[in-house]
Amino acid sequence: MNLTIIGTGYVGLVTGACFAEVGHRVICVDNDASKVELLKRGGIPIYEPGLQEMVQKNTASGRLSFTNNTAEGVEKSDVIFIAVPTPPQPDGSVDMSFIERVARDIAAAMTEYKIVVDKSTVPVKTGDRVSETIKRYCKAKVDFDVVSNPEFLREGFAVGDLMKPDRIVIGVRSQRAVAAMKEIYTPFKAPIIITDVNSAELIKHAANSFLALKISYINAISVVCEAAGANVMQVAEGIGLDERIGRRFLNPGIGFGGSCFPKDLSAFIKISEQVGYSFRLLQEVQRINSEQMERFVKKITDTLWVLKDKKIGVLGLAFKQNTDDVRMSPAIDLCQRLQKEGAALRVHDPQAMEKAKPLLKGVTYVDDMNAVAEGCDALVIATEWEEFKALDLDRAQKALTHPIMFDGRNLFDPAEMGKRGWIYKSIGR
């Protein structure tokens, strides 16, 4: 099919590349001309495993192309996907101005029936708003459908998540649009849920809030474990083997971050409030998340006493592993809190150092993870990068004034660390 994706951020670009990969002809539109130029040359603006190869391959075959001309994208395709940002506003609600702008641009360019699909995460009832906007701004007065098709990809695993999704959710009104959406998604061989637009929009917020709740739940359990002398990792294993619970998203840490969970939680709480429900359960999820960070900082200050004039090595800046994304990163938040206490920092991240630089100033960026500990009073693990497990512990032990590690992601074994002579503090064990 001929498809257009408006917005080449994480969701838009990965969706476009994967649609082209399964044989559709895809036009990706972005209003940032320099980004479009970069994509045309085979470069990609983000780090995402497997994406660059897929973009290059499909661009070369002619199935994937890039433009900054929305009208061209609308004209040449039957189905137009909206994948533009919906950033949070200071009061927790969502800034819908990009979606509204794109809806108007699509309307202005429409001369025949089109299916307009919203892929961005949006508040329930956005579909109605997009329909109204298109009706108002479309001069040609043509028929159209508005569909909600939320995206569940995780950064760092985006290509895999999109090629092999757990489910595909399609909120739709007409049978004509159902048929087109099924045709687009048949190659992906995943269960397809056809529902109404409002329910599809809600599924996204309900899913992300539930996952955030799961993380806060295990973080709360980690506090009880610490107080009771139990091991949260074993508790997670023990409850996770119950299929009704599941082991995934039960990793305790310094809290969740990123551009989705914090924003989607606030938005969902706000949306619920607007429809008359005070979602206190989710407010508690937020509270546990911020307390988790405060508790970790306290662990550091309790051990090191005064942080002023201390040097701390921090491994990890990205909000999670396998990404260069530092938006709402707990690791950056942690670094800033340590700086505020007067600590000097030596930091390393396998991918996110460039993106961290504008946010995190006055620290020493170290290219080699094994050199971070040089001259430091303690080491901190802030992101769950797999490669940190291969840290040269003997070298770090020699480089530190005293072997102290605060592991915010439980990457090492406490018994083993104890045997090696470390003061090792992790989460919930």
Ligand code: UDX
């Ligand atoms: C999330 C959802 O998983 C995805 O379905 C949705 O489309 C977008 O939001 P993402 O933000 O890319 O994806 O990352 P995810 O892997 O979900 O991790 C989010 C945060 O939770 C990270 O900060 C991560 O470190 C933290 N996390 C995750 C935990 O602390 N413990 C866990 O067990 C899992």
